[in-house]
Amino acid sequence: MINSFFERISRRNVILTFLLLLNMLIVICFLYLLFLVFPHLMDIFILIIRIISPFIIAAFIAYLLHPLVDFLHRYSIPRTIAILLIYFFFFGGLAWLFYHFTPIIVKQLQDLNENLPAMINSYQVIIQEFYIKTAFLPETFHDKMDEWFLDIENSLTESIRGIFNHMNKWFDFFFILAVIPVLVFYFLKDIEKIQKRALRLFPSKFQKPMRGLASNIDRDLGNYIRGQFIVCFILGLLSYLLLDYFNLNYPLVLGSIIGLTNFIPYFGPILGAIPVVLVAFTTSIKMVGISLIIIITLQIIEGNILSPYIVGKSVHLHPVYIILSLFIGIEVAGLIGLLVAVPLLTIFRVVVRFFFFSNRWQND
Numbered sequence: 466m467i468n469s470f471f472e473r474i475s476r477r478n479v480i481l482t483f484l485l486l487l488n489m490l491i492v493i494c495f496l497y498l499l500f501l502v503f504p505h506l507m508d509i510f511i512l513i514i515r516i517i518s519p520f521i522i523a524a525f526i527a528y529l530l531h532p533l534v535d536f537l538h539r540y541s542i543p544r545t546i547a548i549l550l551i552y553f554f555f556f557g558g559l560a561w562l563f564y565h566f567t568p569i570i571v572k573q574l575q576d577l578n579e580n581l582p583a584m585i586n587s588y589q590v591i592i593q594e595f596y597i598k599t600a601f602l603p604e605t606f607h608d609k610m611d612e613w614f615l616d617i618e619n620s621l622t623e624s625i626r627g628i629f630n631h632m633n634k635w636f637d638f639f640f641i642l643a644v645i646p647v648l649v650f651y652f653l654k655d656i657e658k659i660q661k662r663a664l665r666l667f668p669s670k671f672q673k674p675m676r677g678l679a680s681n682i683d684r685d686l687g688n689y690i691r692g693q694f695i696v697c698f699i700l701g702l703l704s705y706l707l708l709d710y711f712n713l714n715y716p717l718v719l720g721s722i723i724g725l726t727n728f729i730p731y732f733g734p735i736l737g738a739i740p741v742v743l744v745a746f747t748t749s750i751k752m753v754g755i756s757l758i759i760i761i762t763l764q765i766i767e768g769n770i771l772s773p774y775i776v777g778k779s780v781h782l783h784p785v786y787i788i789l790s791l792f793i794g795i796e797v798a799g800l801i802g803l804l805v806a807v808p809l810l811t812i813f814r815v816v817v818r819f820f821f822f823s824n825r826w827q828n829d
Contacts (some may be wrong), residue, residue, distance in 0.1 A: 519641045523648030527656065529691055530555060534653055548653045556646055566717060573715045580714075584747045678819045686811045692776035697724045699771060700763055707759045713752060714744055723760070727767065729803045730787050734764050786810060 499506060530551050537547035652659070660679075664672045701724020708716035719741050726737035738760045745756040790810040794802030 519644045520648060522641070523645045524652055526555075526645065527649045527652035528687070529694070530649070531653060531656060532687070532691070544654065548650060551653075552646065552650070569717050570721065573718045577715055577718065584744075587747045674819075678816065681819055682812055682815050685815050686808055689776060689811065690808065692772075693728055695775050696767060696771045697727045700724050700727050700767055703763060703766070704759070707763075708741070708756070711752070711755050711759070713741070713756060714748065719744065723763070730791070730807055731784070732791060732803065734760070782807070782810065782814065
């Protein structure tokens with residue numbers, strides 16, 4: 466069995482994979498040292514990211530919508546008409562959601578900001594009762610609890626107020642919103658030309674293997690990302706409807722948080738549940754129980770119905786690898802690292818498997 470394993474790995478593929486990983490490590494270390502030696506380069510890097518962010522977002526949306534355009538194109542619908550149809554439903558739906566729900570979210574955030582002192586007072590009452598019941602514990606334990614709750618309070622206050630302090634940047638946001646649909650149209654219209662020109666960056670003998678590698682990445686990662694977006698949207702919608710039905714405060718904000726955080730495997734549901742439980746605590750213990758039942762029910766639906774049928778098994782990764790990648794992601798890039806950890810791990814696995822085991826690469 467061991468011999469057959471090593472027979473599948475050619476010396477050439479092992480060397481190429483090692484060189485690929487070594488080059489990636491060298492580039493990462495070089496960029497890290499460069500930012501340490503020249504801190505002002507980080508400002509330039511952030512400026513470049515802000516400039517190209519509309520193109521990145523548009524390319525990502527075009528990547529998500531491309532299979533739908535191809536699906537319509539197979540039924541003899543001209544590509545331009547197919548793109549316009551997808552535009553009508555996708556951007557029209559987004560515009561409808563934005564028009565109807567943005568004022569509600571802003572209003573709920575304003576209410577949350579105004580009621581934050583009252584919520585903090587109610588938590589202080591709960592904390593005092595907790596201190597009385599745990600008077601037998603060492604005083605250092607209570608001191609640590611005070612520091613922990615103070616950090617949470619400061620973080621919540623800064624986060625909520627930060628949203629309103631950055632309202633002056635909404636012009637940039639609306640400018641990006643206006644540009645993205647135009648970019649998406651041209652990306653979808655000329656996606657085949659873009660793919661061909663991207664392949665020309667590689668020597669001719671590597672173009673066929675690279676096309677196969679891109680196909681493998683799209684197969685493993687594309688369906689996962691598209692399916693996960695659908696699952697997160699459904700969970701966010703169900704969360705909003707259930708929280709609103711049981712009259713929990715700020716249902717749209719909390720439902721949006723649950724939907725967004727569910728994109729993070731394993732830890733996402735916990736992160737999404739925390740603000741729901743914190744808000745429920747300010748109402749009643751009964752509401753805490755109801756909110757927990759809602760969250761658990763949603764996770765059962767997601768784990769047994771939505772993910773198996775919508776996402777499927779697009780990403781065949783062991784949970785240990787996923788959890789490890791999440792820890793690395795949060796250490797390196799915080800929340801953004803959590804969001805991109807699994808997609809990057811999937812790409813890395815596809816690349817390694819392609820170089821090690823792909824007969825097409827070996828033959829070419």
